Amino acid sequence: MKINSVIVFITLLAITAGMSLGGLGADLRCHCIQTESKPIGRHIQKIQLIPASSHCSDTEIIATLKQTGQEVCLDTKAPWVKKVIAKILANKNR
Incomplete structure (x- = not known):
């Protein structure tokens, strides 16, 4: 009985810790x-x-995106994306 209680307590503690990290804005994935x-x-x-x-x-x-406000993930390997990132970094270093 004690072992089951300890396992349940540890499981609840782990779940609560994970939920609190997510609530603090920590990205877990x-x-x-x-x-x-x-x-x-x-x-x-x-x-x-x-x-x-x-x-x-x-x-x-x-x-x-301008018109819809939708967020789109870009392929970091696409040549046009590399150019956009290079332009942003160049402007940042000015």
């Missing part, structure tokens, strides 16, 4: 499941760069 590789540059309002971390080994690029 990658944001992007699918990525877009076709050029949509003229439709982009803003771009968010999320570096790789312990929770997601991929660098993620999320674009917000």
Whole structure:
């Protein structure tokens, strides 16, 4: 009986700790499941760069579209995306 109580307590503690990390804004997984590789540059309002971390080994690029406000994950290997990122980094270093 004591062993079952300890197991239940540890399980509840682990679940609660995981929920509190999510509530604090800690990202526990990658944001992007699918990525877009076709050029949509003229439709982009803003771009968010999320570096790789312990929770997601991929660098993620999320674009917000002008007309709809929809967020689209971009393919980091697409040539046009590389150009956009290079332009952003060049402007940042000025």
